[in-house]
Amino acid sequence: MRIYLIQQGKIVFLLLVCVLSLGVGGCASLSSSQSSMLQQEMLRLEKMLIETNQRLIDLNNQVLALNQLLEQRKKPDVVQPTQKQTSATKIQEREEYLLTSNQPVTDPVEKIYVDAQNALKKQEYSSAITLFTTIYNQNPKHDLADNALYWKGEALYAEKKYSEALSTFKQVIEHYPERNKVPDAMLKIAFSYLSLNDPENAHKYLKELLIKYPFTMSSEKAENLIKKIEE
Secondary structure (H helix, E strand, O other): OHHHHHHHHHHHHHHHHHHHHHHHHHOOOOOHHHHHHHHHHHHHHHHHHHHHHHHHHHHHHHHHHHHHHHHHHHOOOOOOOOHHHHHHHHHHHHHHHHHHOOOOOOOHHHHHHHHHHHHHHOOOHHHHHHHHHHHHHHOOOOOOHHHHHHHHHHHHHHOOOHHHHHHHHHHHHHHOOOOOOHHHHHHHHHHHHHHOOOHHHHHHHHHHHHHHOOOOHHHHHHHHHHHHHHO
16 A cells, blocks of 8 residues: 555656646647646646645554554563552561561560460460450451451361351451452351351352452362362
8 A cells, every 4th residue: 555655646746747847848839728727637636646645644654653552562561469469468478477587576466466376376276266356356457457357267167166267257258358368268168168068158159269369379279179069
């Protein structure tokens, strides 16, 4: 198309030159009507030349735009983490630091959390439940509140108090729907239902987990559990 328009432009230009030459050399021998027709033809050819040049400019701009688009597509997409994901990562890192560092803990809530986790590791479930409950009840907006509630559920589950554990895990989802412990809580809800001989509800939560949080560790476990339920 671009080559065709360039050639067309050259032809129009040459015709215009020829007509102009004819007009200059033969004006004296032309009648007034012929001279008028010649001028009209010159104007028509001039208009064609202008339109052809404009088409060339438009096509050139389109080519430049397409080249820019191709260059952009060659660049790999950089996915920026959302504010929620960044916040969740920071909380997780803080939790890991508290549980692995020997540095003294100054925040009173964090100190209770560490004591509760230590009690849980020692299988002192009653003490762990009490401490985790204290965090949730007294500091429900703290960054570790959802973690405390979740681990309270784990302690109850370890004591085989499945109904209480189920209720606690559901609280995690209801009170902290945007926090990072929701996928884990959904998985443990399914386990609690299975322990209560309710595979139908367990299957329901596992399916929901796969849909809402497909790229989590909990979803991988959910897939394996679904296979066992459906066998």
